[in-house]
Amino acid sequence: xxxxxxxxxxxxxxxNDPQSSDExxxxxxxxxxxxxxxxxxxxxxxxxxxxxxxLDAVEALMxxxxxxxxxxxxxxxxxxxxxxxxxxxxxxxxxxxxxxxxLIDEHVPVVSVNVSPIxxxxxxxxxxxxxILGETGVAGGRLALEVTEGLELEMxxxxxxxxxxxxxxxxxxxxxxxxxxxxxxxxxxxxDFDTVKIDRSFLHDCNGPKGKVMLRDIIGxxxxxxxxxxxxxxxxxxxxxxxxxxxxxxxxxxxxxxxAPAQTFRLAPMGDARPAALAxxx
Ligand code: C2E
Ligand code: MG
Ligand code: MG
Ligand code: MG
Numbered sequence: 001x002x003x004x005x006x007x008x009x010x011x012x013x014x015x016n017d018p019q020s021s022d023e024x025x026x027x028x029x030x031x032x033x034x035x036x037x038x039x040x041x042x043x044x045x046x047x048x049x050x051x052x053x054x055l056d057a058v059e060a061l062m063x064x065x066x067x068x069x070x071x072x073x074x075x076x077x078x079x080x081x082x083x084x085x086x087x088x089x090x091x092x093x094x095x096x097x098x099x100x101x102x103l104i105d106e107h108v109p110v111v112s113v114n115v116s117p118i119x120x121x122x123x124x125x126x127x128x129x130x131x132i133l134g135e136t137g138v139a140g141g142r143l144a145l146e147v148t149e150g151l152e153l154e155m156x157x158x159x160x161x162x163x164x165x166x167x168x169x170x171x172x173x174x175x176x177x178x179x180x181x182x183x184x185x186x187x188x189x190x191x192d193f194d195t196v197k198i199d200r201s202f203l204h205d206c207n208g209p210k211g212k213v214m215l216r217d218i219i220g221x222x223x224x225x226x227x228x229x230x231x232x233x234x235x236x237x238x239x240x241x242x243x244x245x246x247x248x249x250x251x252x253x254x255x256x257x258x259x260a261p262a263q264t265f266r267l268a269p270m271g272d273a274r275p276a277a278l279a280x281x282x
Contacts, residue, residue, distance in 0.1 A: 040062060044059065047252045056250065095113050099138045101262040121159055202231075
């Protein structure tokens with residue numbers, strides 16, 4: 001499966017793998033031409049600072065369109081891109097695109113881009129980020145890279161070295177989907193993340209009293225280690241109130257805004273609250 005093969009960098013497609021259905025082979029083929037044919041794009045979702053109310057950052061999320069115009073969700077195409085190795089080129093494309101279509105605009109303070117562990121382990125990744133920052137003239141501190149904890153994210157000295165090189169460039173390193181895997185705690189011990197994003201399942205499971213205790217425990221753990229805390233998946237005003245009570249630093253979710261094309265964020269300074277424009281689905 002995708003998780004197991006994530007251990008080997010850029011492994012080629014295995015026809016004996018039961019996951020290699022026709023559909024995934026089609027997507028694998030599509031991914032090879034996706035950049036040239038402009039089938040991939042980025043949408044951006046705002047991140048709100050709970051205390052100031054300002055939009056301090058946006059997260060870049062990749063979109064893939066098939067030749068007939070239908071779209072493929074990232075939960076489907078990202079694992080395939082990881083399995084075939086296409087993620088290396090797509091990942092560089094995403095960072096470059098975030099820099100050229102959004103960070104060019106001084107109004108946008110920070111853009112975060114998701115990176116796969118395969119990228120962090122591939123030789124020359126930090127150098128390619130340095131090259132993109134140099135070419136686009138974007139300061140490293142305005143780029144954040146989101147690393148997802150997962151089974152395949154076993155501690156690896158190459159990854160640690162890569163993260164240190166990125167930090168030297170000023171790039172921020174965030175931990176994504178915290179609480180969904182077993183590796184998260186050891187990652188917190190080894191890497192000084194700027195921000196930890198707590199997976200939206202904790203918020204969605206916290207309707208009962210037990211769920212709330214879980215959420216408070218996980219918030220306490222992250223806060224005691226000195227990281228900024230972002231909660232993902234905030235959808236209602238009620239959840240927003242809970243976030244204020246829990247003194248969460250940042251929130252992201254449909255309540256703040258849906259993912260939208262770059263131009264949505266270039267219309268006005270990011271600090272402006274523009275819920276009407278941002279609430280529109282992409
Ligand atoms: P993620 O990094 O945790 O991104 C957040 C996901 O939650 C996005 O799904 C976003 O649209 C969705 N979301 C945001 N707010 C809410 C909310 O209030 N409620 C609900 N139910 N969902 C919300 P999306 O865009 O489908 O992306 C799914 C995953 O695919 C991402 O999870 C990320 O792990 C991966 N992904 C997306 N783009 C990239 C990329 O450029 N590179 C890599 N390596 N992975 C990517
Ligand atoms: Mg993310
Ligand atoms: Mg992610
Ligand atoms: Mg996440």
